[in-house]
Amino acid sequence: MIGFDVVGFLVSWLTLFGIYSILSISLNVESGVAGITNFGKVVFYGIGAYMSAAITTYLILILNGVDVDKTPPYNVNGVILLGQLGNKDPLLNLGLLVLSLILAFVIAGLVGYLLTYPILRVGPAFVGFTLLSSGELLRIFLLHYEPVGASKGLMAIPTPFGWMPDSRARDIAYLGLVLGFLALTYVITNKLVNSPLGRTLKAVRDDEIAALCLGKHVPRIKATILFTGSGFTGVAGVLLAYYLTSVNPNMFVPAVTFNAWAMIILGGFGNLRGSLLGAAVITFVDRVLTFVTPYLGVTVISPDYLRWVIVGLLIVVVLLVNPKGLLPERPIKTPATKEVWKELQGEASEQRS
Amino acid sequence: MINFVQYSFFYLILALPLTLSYRTTKVINFAHANFVTYGAYIAVFLHGIRGSNSMALAAALAFLIVGGIAVLNNIAVFTPLQRRGSSPAILMISSMGLWIAYKYVLYMLTDVAHFFTSKNFVSYGRITYSDVPRMSMAGFDFSQAFVAGMISSALVLVALYLTLEKTKVGRAMRAVADNPTLAGISGIPRGLIINLTWFICGGIVAVGGVIWTSFSGAITPEAGDSMILQIFTVGFIGGLVSLFRTSVGAVLIAGIENIGIAFLNAYFSVPISFKPFLTFATLITTLILFPPLGAGGGLPYRFLRRGARQ
Amino acid sequence: MSNVLEVRDVAKYFGGVRALDGVSLSVPEKGLIGLIGPNGSGKTTLFNVITGFYVPDKGSVWFKESEDMVRIDGLNPNEVFRRGIVRTFQIPRLFNSLTVLENLLVTPPGQKGESITKALFIKSWSDEEREFARRAINLLRLFGMSRYVDSKIYELSAAHIKMLETMRGLMTPAKLYLLDEPAAGVDYPVARELFTYVRRLREEQELTFLIIEHRLEILMEFVDYVYVLHNGKLLSEGRPQEVISDPKVIEAYIGV
DSSP states (O other), X not given: OOSOOXXXXXXXXHHHHHHHHHHHHHHIIIIIITOOOOXXXXXXXXXXHHHHHHHHHHHHHHHTTOOTTTXXXXXXXXXXXXXXXXXXXXXXXXXXXXXXHHHHHHHHHHHHHHHHHHHTTSOHHHHHHHHHHHHHHHHHHHHHOGGGTGGGOBOOOOOTTTTOSOHHHHHHHHHXXXXXXXXXXXXXXXXXXXXXXXXXXXXXXXXXXXXHHTTOOHHHHHHHHHHHHHHHHHHHHHHHHHHHXXXXXXXXXXXXXXXXXXXXXXXXXXXXXXXXXXXXXXXXXHHHHHHHHHHHOSOSSOHXXXXXXXXXXXXXXXXXXXXXXXXXOOOOOOHHHHHHHHXXXXXXXXXXX | OHHHHHHHHHHHHHHHHHHHHHHHHOOOOTTHHHHHHHHHHHHHXXXXXXXXXXXXXXXXXXXXXXXXXXXXXXXXXXXXXXXXXXXXXXXHHHHHHHHHHHHHHHHHHHHHHHHHHOOOOSSBOOOOOTTXXXXXXXXXXXXXXXXXXXHHHHHHHHHHHHHHHHSHHHXXXXXXXXXXXXXXXXXXXXXXXXXXXXXXXXXXHHHHHHHHHTTOSOBOTTHHHHHHHHHHHHHXXXXXXXXXXXXXXXXXXXXXXXXXXXXXXXXXXXXXXXHHHHHHHHHHHHXXXXXXXTSSOOOOOOSSOOSOOX | OOEEEEEEEEEEEETTEEEEEEEEXXXXXXXXXXXXXXXXXSHHHHHHHHTTSXXXXXXXXXXXXXXXXEEOTTSOHHHHHHHTEEEOOSSOOOOTTSBHHHHHHTOSTTOGGGSTTXXXXXXXXXXXXXXXXXXXXXXXXXXXXXXGTTOBGGGSOHHHHHHHHHHHHHTSOOSEEEEESTTTTOOHHHHHHHHHHHHHHHHHHOOEEEEEOSOHHHHHHHOSEEEEEETTEEEEEEOHHHHHTOHHHHHHHHOO
């Protein structure tokens, strides 16, 4: 290996791992725990990414006194201007990050909330398909919507740490940000799952009719979960846009959703740590392929296709061989269940002695 | 208008097997999209590599190969999962995995074919078949594609109708669909019937794909994916149960897509490429107003209350 | 004594089948009422109409709330539940991936920890949950199932599943319990234990029960009034002794 950049590899892998983990964890809460077959993850991811891209590019130009009617951020002059103006003011860049995150969470969440309405009463096939096709519609819309660059998308998005002179320091600072959000997502979702709410979600997943007859407001529960999950997905989208510094409609194909599904199926349905593991494995393979590809030269078959065949087969094979995944789901832990368990253990040992 | 008739038949030939396969096998098959694409690409490879211009040959081969693939899916994936008592959601997810794998296998095949022939298979032009006549009738000049589509759709639909209604196999298929347990008790070989259903469904959809090559300008490995919204919406209008309502759905969607968008384009200058939005709106309306409770779940929850007074 | 539940002339059709055809019945407060009838006579359909699973095609259902009778047909199942009617299912619908304890803990409505904001703060719901856990353990002990606390549903016997289904209903405070064949497949002594417990609940906590049961030998010993359904119509009603000796009922059960 000539000049293999270990730190660079680790930083890029961990950043992607962070972004994809947020995606897979929120998908696991929605689909693994609450049983909403969300095949439209990419909708909320795309909304988040485009939200931050549009806000950042437009506001930077406007705040620098550029007339965006004449030089919009998606044409050549706009891209050049963004390169010159984008990374001067740390406060502005960080402020835009915060603004994008909040807006992405709220808007993606609201879209998720609204999309629950048509799918509440129908079975998983319809839910999955409706969300899947809304992803395709979003893509068609973005492809034809001029203000976000139509098929070209938006480029040269100024990043939150763009003002740092050293590129390695910039990447590491960004990695810190991504991992910070991953930690936040994990802590919050973990608490949600290990609570009476999590138990109710699993009940809805197992038998939504019985849950409804036991007084659970199933529609409201589903809408709340899709709001929260989509909100986090929006955040992941924001982080992706700043990481890649460009967005275009063809990044948000259904395949992105399947990637996240492969992660939660591999890691374990309903197990949040499993999602982390799944995301780590798949992003690692991804990164290795990206690093190796240039050394392979021209091949008959593009390695990218091979990668997707593997993802597809992975889903099928894991479901066939080990449907519980690497880390199977575990019962919810709450203070009360732990105490009951201890108490009964005590009784059992008394009886034995 | 001709487009409308053509697409009605086209959607019919693609969506009927979806309903049929769901009804009998209880698997919601996302790999349905692959059947279309594989059908189309069998014609493309025949044309591009072997130089064959025969639509009949392409259709026959597509029927056999894709039907075989469908049976293979069932034997290797769906049956083992069902035997273990997996939920419909799991079956659906596995079909999604198959979908993505098959799609990129096709991409790989186009790469290989490109390597040997240096032709571009990732976007292939319309195929003109030699064994399909041009026709003119009542002053209209029908394109070859139209004639091909009409003849083959009609053939397939009649054959399907006769199989379902008049033969022992068709009756067995319906028995398995209506009450699998009872069908099993009364001596119908359930596994065999399900495999046969997959074969027929995969085959018919593949023929649909072949027909598509005769009128589409750009055949890509994404072809089936771009049609999946329409196909599934048509199937959902039929609740994935009723073949008759599925047929109505096919006509409805073809009408909305061809006449509706032309209207909107003329009067409100909505771009033609936005026609999936109309289909999607139809889908959402169907789900809200006529929730297909029959198929795979359904919550007895009513947004509008009737009869309750405070 | 006033009525808790009144079913007035309810009809429900499925296609051409008249599952319920003008049924009226009433359940008095603190009542322990039986509902019997041959298979397919419409008992479970009636439960489904009362609990909002189906909307009746004709007639109405009324439920006593504070002092007034309120119309409840057409409400959604969760709303009916919140008003104080709990039902169990004939074919148990337990949550299969949850443990026995979790199945019981999930039932109480309006738990603090079910709110998405409160769920984040363990302190805000842990005391309440302990209370539920206590109740669940007591129920399990009472019916000799405490060693199954951590079992998954598929590890239980059919009788235990049936018992758990009933216990899940009893976990929640409600005014009216609709039990659908609680004794089906359960050993005779345990079934009697169950009915004794139901009777005790009624005495001590002034609860009301409407029970579908095929095992008349147990049912008749405990209930104080019985309705008999046949082909979607009310065939007979009265005290257990009267009903059992009613020639119409005997005819329907023997099946002529």
